[in-house]
Amino acid sequence: MFNILLIEDDTSLFTEIESRLRQWSYDVHGINDFSKVMERFTEIKPDLVLIDIQLPMYDGFHWCRMIRAHSNVPILFLSSRDHPTDMVMSMQLGADDFIQKPFNFDVLIAKIQAVLRRVYNYSSEQTNLKTWNKATIDYEKNSVSNSVGTVELTKNEIYILKALIEHKNRIVSRESLMQSLWNDERFISDNTLTVNVNRLRKRLGEIGLGDRIETKVGQGYIAIEEENR
Structure with missing residues (x-):
């Protein structure tokens, strides 16, 4: 209960x-x-x-x-x-x-x-740590850490980040994100997704990773990971 x-x-x-x-x-x-x-x-x-x-x-x-x-x-x-x-x-x-x-x-x-x-x-399904751009993502603690520091994310932010990283270097459409995040896109506005992504980018910017989430106008978002970066 x-x-x-x-x-x-x-x-x-x-x-x-x-x-x-x-x-x-x-x-x-x-x-x-x-x-x-x-x-x-x-x-x-x-x-x-x-x-x-x-x-x-x-x-x-x-x-x-x-x-x-x-x-x-x-x-x-x-x-x-x-x-x-x-x-x-x-x-x-x-x-x-x-x-x-x-x-x-x-x-x-x-x-x-x-x-x-x-x-x-x-939360119950995520037990492993994820590495992305030399940062460690802890899905259980909703945190991202690197040599600069650690930031804590909300549930929405960590979910968006996970969805983008699972398709790193590939565009994830806004529609796909809304449908997976809220299960039924009729219950959420397009503007709300924009606010959540902007907030995620701002938080990642505190440890130098804000530019790793790019907006592709008219298409969606992409999590960039360059080799040997």
Whole structure:
């Protein structure tokens, strides 16, 4: 049974989401004191976090930053706000998806299942280290290390990197990445993929590998590995 932390201050919506998720055997936990979200997060140790943007005390973006400072747990935003910058901001902060209110509960369940399947099945299958451009990629720790240093990646970032490296020096189409990453491309925007790849490139740039992920306009992305580089 997966633990889900639902950070939502609308009592009726919380109750409805909790009821629907429990029908799928998810263990759902809420927040009583919105000034102590991190204390609750540490107590629950959730496998996934659902979080609204508009909350008492501090907004969802604040708590996403706090969670990401300590954990790579999957985060899905729920929001009635429809401004594109909210989606972009959530992805830049490391969220895995953004769900617009009001939403269809079947879509919500599908998104949750896709993220959990991707994150936890993927993590359990990866036991080996990968070498790429003289850097060591640890799929279990979601990290990339070389002589310059080490960077930690989110689940989405490490998955994108893995997909690109598996086809290194070959173009991987955007459609292929979206379909494999989110399982059903209808549930994700083209812009969200761009944000995730740009964030991955920025993180790799901290250890001198940012230019190893190239954009091929109108085609997709390519992970470059030159021999004896």
